[in-house]
Amino acid sequence: xxxxxxxxxxxxxxxxxxxxxxxxxxxxxRASTREVILAAAERxxxxxxLDAVSMNEVNRAAGQRNTAAVFYHFQNKSILVDSIxxxxxREIDIVRGRMxxxxxxxxxxxxxxxLVEILVTPLVHELESPGGRAYVRIQAQLEPTRLRPMPETRxxxxxxxxxxxxxxxxxxxxxxxxxxxxxxxxxLAHRARDEEGGVEHVxxxxxxxxxxxxxxxxxxxxxxxxxxxx
Numbered sequence: 001x002x003x004x005x006x007x008x009x010x011x012x013x014x015x016x017x018x019x020x021x022x023x024x025x026x027x028x029x030r031a032s033t034r035e036v037i038l039a040a041a042e043r044x045x046x047x048x049x050l051d052a053v054s055m056n057e058v059n060r061a062a063g064q065r066n067t068a069a070v071f072y073h074f075q076n077k078s079i080l081v082d083s084i085x086x087x088x089x090r091e092i093d094i095v096r097g098r099m100x101x102x103x104x105x106x107x108x109x110x111x112x113x114x115l116v117e118i119l120v121t122p123l124v125h126e127l128e129s130p131g132g133r134a135y136v137r138i139q140a141q142l143e144p145t146r147l148r149p150m151p152e153t154r155x156x157x158x159x160x161x162x163x164x165x166x167x168x169x170x171x172x173x174x175x176x177x178x179x180x181x182x183x184x185x186x187x188l189a190h191r192a193r194d195e196e197g198g199v200e201h202v203x204x205x206x207x208x209x210x211x212x213x214x215x216x217x218x219x220x221x222x223x224x225x226x227x228x229x230x
Contacts, residue, residue, distance in 0.1 A: 034073045037062045038087065039131065041080055046134035046192075050081065050141050081138070082148075088126065088135040089150055095122040097152030100159070115160045116216050123188055124209040133192035140189035144181040164220065172222055180219045187212055 040062035044053045055077055059070040066072075074080035099118040103110050126132030139147070164173045191208060194201065203211060 033062075033064070033069060037064070037070055037073055037080075038084060042084055042131055042134040042138065045081070045084070045141075046137035050077075050138065055080070081142075084135065084138060085146065085148065088132065089148055089153075092122040092126070093150035093152045095125070096156055100152065100156055110159060110163070112160065112163050112221060113213065113217050115156060115163065116213050116220070118156055119160075120184065120209060120213050120216060123184065124205065124212070127188070127192055127195060127205060130196075133196055136185060136188040136192050140185040144178060144185075147181070160220075164222070173220070176220050176222065180216045183219060184212065184216060187215075 037058060041053075041058045044058060044061055055070050055074075056067070058080070059067060062070070064070065070080070074083060096118050099121065100115075103114050103118065107114065123136065126136055161173070191201070201208065
């Protein structure tokens with residue numbers, strides 16, 4: 001009796017261990033499937049456009065035999081797109097927070113250019129990877145309102161508002177900021193598309209980033225308008 005009981009106990013332990021291992025593997029598999037789908041969606045959305053790609057096409061490109069896999073992980077295209085954006089925007093936000101901390105520690109008063117460099121630099125770094133290049137190409141297809149207000153980026157925008165508050169009306173600054181956001185992502189998307197296609201540029205990436213910062217600063221900073229001169 002004792003031996004049989006011990007055998008059952010040993011078998012039970014093995015079964016529990018096996019179940020735990022299977023559960024762990026299942027969790028890893030689910031996470032891996034999600035990442036594979038995200039990578040396939042990034043590539044397709046960037047290359048062909050959001051409206052031209054269906055969820056079923058994403059599923060096939062991700063190599064999923066289960067036709068419902070994409071819908072299991074992402075219920076619809078909007079959620080799938082938001083998941084792509086969130087992944088990149090969270091990483092960008094962390095970098096911006098670190099850059100802003102360094103500037104605030106080293107300077108009593110950050111300039112508008114300092115702040116715009118913090119806005120632009122992490123986005124330029126996205127050009128270093130296929131996923132990052134896909135992200136900026138996807139973001140350029142969307143309305144600026146699709147940019148989620150991440151904590152460190154909100155802090156950066158508050159600082160920029162403080163710098164700009166004394167040199168223009170709130171409406172003027174908001175309008176210029178909208179134009180700057182559109183310019184920023186379309187310039188990055190154009191560069192990303194060219195880099196994916198192997199197009200050589202006159203400007204190295206660092207020089208491109210500096211030129212982009214100059215353009216954004218010029219666009220955001222209010223100047224004397226023709227109305228004031230007339």
